[in-house]
Amino acid sequence: MTVPAAGAEEEGSMPEGMPEAGSVEPEAGADTWQHREGNAPASIVACPNGPLLVRGDFEIVTPDGVPVPRDRETVALCRCGGSAIKPYCDGTHKLMKFDTTRRRPVPKPARAEEAAG
Amino acid sequence: MKIPAPRGRVSATLIDLLQNRGGSGHANAYGSLNLLVDEALAATPDLLRDEDLQLALFCLYELHYSGLDGVEDAAEWDPELIRVRARLEAAFENLLRRTVPVPELPAPDSEAVAETLFRLAADDDGASVSRYVAGKASVEQLREFLILRSVYQLKEADPHSWAIPRLPVGRAKAALIEIQADEYGGGRVERMHSKLFGTTMEGLGLDSGYGYYIDQVPALTLASSNAMSLFGLNRRLRGAIAGHLAAFEMTSSIPNSFYARGFRRHGFTDDVTYYFDEHVEADAVHEQIAARDLAGGLAEAEPDLLADVIFGAATVLAIDALLGEEQLRAWQAGESALLAPLGNDGGTAEAALAATAAAGGVTA
Numbered sequence: 001m002t003v004p005a006a007g008a009e010e011e012g013s014m015p016e017g018m019p020e021a022g023s024v025e026p027e028a029g030a031d032t033w034q035h036r037e038g039n040a041p042a043s044i045v046a047c048p049n050g051p052l053l054v055r056g057d058f059e060i061v062t063p064d065g066v067p068v069p070r071d072r073e074t075v076a077l078c079r080c081g082g083s084a085i086k087p088y089c090d091g092t093h094k095l096m097k098f099d100t101t102r103r104r105p106v107p108k109p110a111r112a113e114e115a116a117g
Numbered sequence: 118m119k120i121p122a123p124r125g126r127v128s129a130t131l132i133d134l135l136q137n138r139g140g141s142g143h144a145n146a147y148g149s150l151n152l153l154v155d156e157a158l159a160a161t162p163d164l165l166r167d168e169d170l171q172l173a174l175f176c177l178y179e180l181h182y183s184g185l186d187g188v189e190d191a192a193e194w195d196p197e198l199i200r201v202r203a204r205l206e207a208a209f210e211n212l213l214r215r216t217v218p219v220p221e222l223p224a225p226d227s228e229a230v231a232e233t234l235f236r237l238a239a240d241d242d243g244a245s246v247s248r249y250v251a252g253k254a255s256v257e258q259l260r261e262f263l264i265l266r267s268v269y270q271l272k273e274a275d276p277h278s279w280a281i282p283r284l285p286v287g288r289a290k291a292a293l294i295e296i297q298a299d300e301y302g303g304g305r306v307e308r309m310h311s312k313l314f315g316t317t318m319e320g321l322g323l324d325s326g327y328g329y330y331i332d333q334v335p336a337l338t339l340a341s342s343n344a345m346s347l348f349g350l351n352r353r354l355r356g357a358i359a360g361h362l363a364a365f366e367m368t369s370s371i372p373n374s375f376y377a378r379g380f381r382r383h384g385f386t387d388d389v390t391y392y393f394d395e396h397v398e399a400d401a402v403h404e405q406i407a408a409r410d411l412a413g414g415l416a417e418a419e420p421d422l423l424a425d426v427i428f429g430a431a432t433v434l435a436i437d438a439l440l441g442e443e444q445l446r447a448w449q450a451g452e453s454a455l456l457a458p459l460g461n462d463g464g465t466a467e468a469a470l471a472a473t474a475a476a477g478g479v480t481a
Contacts, residue, residue: 051405074402075402091371
């Protein structure tokens with residue numbers, strides 16, 4: 001995942017005299033320039049009872065850094081654990097009745113602290 | 118598309134008129150066509166399964182897609198033909214509104230709409246065709262399955278693209294474009310879904326020309342395609358076409374994994390099953406976007422369209438259930454799910470079936 005360049009929030013204001021795309025890379029503000037040319041920064045939608053929908057500028061890699069084959073701009077990543085095409089979603093969460101509102105019960109010590117606090 | 122064989126007086130008169138537009142006496146022909154349509158609409162016991170009327174409507178819609186061979190492009194906006202189409206459409210829409218079961222409407226906000234649509238799709242028990250394909254279908258039945266689906270799949274995504282200029286600037290439109298771009302291959306023609314379906318057909322020795330098997334396909338399958346065109350081509354039904362796409366995507370990824378299994382079971386390779394494999398992954402993405410951002414986003418932007426969004430989605434499930442029933446009944450009885458063996462228009466159907474049987478794919 002590419003971290004948005006420093007000053008990305010200023011992307012709307014481009015300094016006068018910035019070179020056209022394809023010309024020599026400017027020294028100052030190079031990150032901003034690169035960001036402007038690439039995709040939007042990555043964003044992840046946590047779909048209720050479903051996958052994580054990822055858009056924008058990101059890369060999915062193995063622990064060794066090898067890119068995982070990816071065929072589309074926006075992907076859905078499995079989070080129910082049931083997909084047969086991990087890391088991608090194949091809709092299996094619907095068969096599993098995967099429920100993102102369910103939470104692990106809070107352990108007893110935590111409850112005690114809560115009560116104390 | 119090639120001119121289909123007529124299936125009754127309405128389609129015969131329409132096709133004759135289309136081929137002889139501008140000829141002498143064609144003003145009279147419009148008059149008799151209108152009369153025939155009214156008579157047929159009044160007499161039909163089941164418009165959804167009326168071969169003659171569904172084919173006539175399909176031909177009229179086709180003028181807005183790839184056109185019909187030998188018919189002037191200008192026929193698309195012939196006011197007399199639009200008038201006939203509107204009559205057929207009114208009866209068809211009325212039937213769908215009367216018969217499609219619609220759940221209680223949710224609040225017009227994105228998450229509530231998505232939840233209702235996901236529940237509607239989950240309650241659908243029409244998954245039996247995919248299970249049959251996965252476990253039992255013969256190669257001949259797989260071919261029939263592809264022929265039936267080819268009516269839509271060889272123009273996949275087109276009917277929903279009509280909605281693009283009809284949606285307001287905002288979340289719903291952005292969502293539709295994101296889905297459609299993926300359907301059309303994201304700029305790579307070899308990944309275009311309609312193209313991938315053609316490859317699958319060719320892998321089973323079928324002709325992938327658009328409309329090649331049209332004479333084989335029963336009314337109900339034409340009706341399924343006609344419903345999409347009805348919703349897509351009428352701006353006032355933009356809610357229904359948005360809901361239609363959402364339900365379409367939401368009932369796709371899991372069945373497609375079953376379809377892929379059925380083709381692999383018969384030894385077909387990855388290039389044949391690629392269409393289905395691709396849809397497992399793609400539609401798991403699309404259904405999330407279609408439910409919340411397209412259907413939900415449109416309901417938020419135009420709350421008056423909420424009922425139509427849900428109606429459009431429910432229509433997919435209702436027609437799919439009928440199609441599934443009809444297909445399975447035929448297959449389980451050892452019959453063909455296609456029109457040909459029913460003896461309706463024997464000649465052309467037999468010729469097309471012979472082409473089906475020919476190995477290596479026959480090109481027209």
